[in-house]
Amino acid sequence: MNTTDATPPEIIYAVAVPNTIVANGTDETTFVVKATDPESNITSVTMDLTQIGGNASQALEYNATLGVYTYSTGTTEVGNFSLPVEVTNGAGLTNKTNIQLNTTAPPRGVSITTPIGKTTDEKVNATYELTVTNTGGVLDNYNLSVDNIDGASVAQLNTTTLSIGAGLSKNVTLNVTNDINGSFRVTVTVTSQTDPIVNATTGIITTTVLDITKPTIISAIAVPDTIVANGTDNTTFIVKAIDRSGILSVTMNLSAIGGNATQKLNYHAPIDIWYYITNTTRVGNFSLPVNVTDNAGNSNTSVSITLNATDATPPVINWVRLNKTKVNQSEHILVTVNATDNVGVVNVTADGIPLIQYTGDIWYGTIIAKQEPGLYNVTVIAYDDANNSAVNDTVQYEVIPKPPIIYIIYPIEGQKILIDGFGEIINVSAHAISESNITSVTFYYYNGTAWNIIGAANEPVTGDRKNGTWNVTWDATKIPAAPETNYSIKANASTDGVFNESLSINITVAVKGDCNRDSNVDFADVTYIGNAVMNIPGYEVNEKVADVNGDCVINFADVTYLGNHVIGTLGYEELKNCPYNIK
Known part of the structure; x- marks a missing residue:
């Protein structure tokens, strides 16, 4: 501090530029102070702005370019203000003055929209959205009030106050409910809290009529939704519905499953549902209509409950017939079947071969007999549309093996065989072919009165038992002595009890x-x-x-x-x- 300085600073001028502003919080003025002190520096310039909502000791900033101290601000306070200024130098000496500021009140205004009136059911709320706009130049707070002119049961806003910036809008919600029929007028007024003269009013008319809204069906189900159509497996139909006038009844058309066309459902209050327990003997996938009626007589028939009832009854095979029961290997057999079912037979097989539906309950087709000889059961299976099946395997057929093919290959027809009478051996051969194994081949000769055995072969000499050559030796000493005797020779091939003989050949036996x-x-x-x-x-x-x-x-x-x-x-x-x- 300069203790030798005894002269306070000099204030050359102190003004507000402009000196009149709108008190809207955004319109500003700049306070300008020019001061000097020839002996010591100016250390601070402050102002008391409490009259316009500012600080009691607001410092002004020095603008070196202009050589002045400045501070800009706005206000929402309205009036003519004399704002103190204090300039202090380095010696602590001060000089004071005042700056005059005039503020004028900003313009205020408000508007509210008028929605279109609604028609609604008794006790059903009509909701309106109203838009409130601040048409003034300053933030304003508003009160909202409702005038229920005709005494609607409910006429209520979602709020009673609003704060809206200049030029901005906000929405409010109005709910109007009437318990009786008629037209009900409601007005809404919005008033500036700052200047009650600033206000706006809108009017709405809500008309209430009788309940014309059909009930709402929340859910409609079958539990379970798939049952066996046996007359004992139950399902429960469950319907949940709401209506402002209350649900009078819930019915279902159950004629498709053998029930009533207007079957009433029972009400269960604890969980607010309607239900009915039933079963069926009918097979199919059913869509069962639901009818929900309210106390005003409105009905909702837009929903059906789906129920799938499956067939549990297998078909019945009444009889199975074969056109022959003794057949050759791989021979075709005609199979005829009579099969019935409660909902109809859709497929019949015999030994896995699909049969053809001839008419009604009769099915027919051919199967091929087995290759190996023996007794076989025919397995017949009948199916219905639900894939239930019935089996019958009581009918049999017997495969009789084909007789083998056999022919003598030595001697040959008409051959003359010479023997010397001293134990000569004659080879006799035959070739045999069969689909089954040949067990043995026996050779015979005919001496004019009877067939006499030459011998039997139990193994083929070449090939195998299904296609081979068989051989025996004929001891000539056992042939009756007769010059140039003619003989017939044949062979007999056996396969598991079935045999076949070769055609006999003729030979001549003479003694050398x-x-x-x-x-x-x-x-x-x-x-x-x-x-x-x-x-x-x-x-x-x-x-x-x-x-x-x-x-x-x-x-x-x-x-x-x-x-x-x-x-x-x-x-x-x-x-x-x-x-x-x-x-």
């Missing part, structure tokens, strides 16, 4: 060297063949019998050879065959 056909080989035959070689009439010989030396011609060499054979000369024991003569 028995030229005179007396069943003996001796000197009479030597003489006979000698006469034959000399072409003496009456001495014809069979070349296969007479060619005893095996050179394929009949001459004196055979006479000599046969003579040596008869007398037992060594080297002549065997009567030979021509290589072209097959034994």
Whole structure:
């Protein structure tokens, strides 16, 4: 502090620019103070702004460019104000003055919208949205009041006060409810709390009529929604509905499931529902209409309850018939079935083969018999639309095996077989083919009076039991002695009790060297063949019998050879065959 300075600062001027403003809180003035002190610096310039809502010691800022102290502000206070200014220098000396400020009241205004009146049911609220707008130039607070002119049961705003900035709007809600029929006038007035002269009023007319609104169905269900259509499995229909005049009744049309067309549901007060318990024997997916009626007679029939009733009754197979019960392997069998069901048979199979519906309850089709011989049951299954099924496997058929095919391959038809009478063996062969295993093949020869067994083969010599060659040996010593005897040969193939015989073939059996056909080989035959070689009439010989030396011609060499054979000369024991003569 400069203690030698005894002169207070000089205030050159102190003004408000402008000196008149609108007291709306946004219109501003700037306080300007120019002061000087030749001996010491100015340390502060303050103002007491409490009259206009400001600080009691508001500091002004120094503007070096202009060399003045300034402060800008606005106010909502209305009047003519003399605002104190104090300038202090470095010596602590002060100088005081006042700045004059005039404020004028801002313009105030308010408006409210007028909604269109509504028509509503008794005791049903009519709601209106009203918009209040501050048309003045300053924030204002408003009171709202309702004048229930005609005495509506309810005429109420959601608020009774509003604070709205200049040029802004806010909405309020008005609820009007009437218990009786008629038209009810309600007015709403909005008034400025600052200047009650500033106000606005709107009027609304609400008309109440009889209840014309149908009930609201909140839910309508079946619990459970799927049951078995057996007449004992129950479902519960549950309906929940509301209405301002109250629910008078709830009914359902249950004729589709065999019930009443206007079946009343029972009311259960504790949980405010309507219910009915029932069952059905009808099968299907049903949509059952619901009718909810209020006390004013309004009905809601817009909802149905869905119920699925499934079939639990299987079909009945009354009979199964086959056109034949004894069949060959893989033979076709006609199957006819009579099957019924409470809702209808949709499919029938026999051994897995779908049958065709002929008419009504009759189904038919063919199956193929099994390959292997034996007794078989036919499994018939009938299905209804719910996939319930019935099975019948009591009808049987028997597969009779096909007889084998057999034919003799040696000897061949008409063949002449020569034997020498000394235990010669003849091979007899047959080929057999069968769809089943052949157990054995037996060979026979016919001696003019009866069939005699040659022998039986239990294993094929080539191939297998279904396609193979079977062979036995025929001991010629057991053949009755007779010159050039004709025989028939056959074979019998057996398959599990079923057999088949080959066609018989004819062969001729002759004794080698028995030229005179007396069943003996001796000197009479030597003489006979000698006469034959000399072409003496009456001495014809069979070349296969007479060619005893095996050179394929009949001459004196055979006479000599046969003579040596008869007398037992060594080297002549065997009567030979021509290589072209097959034994």
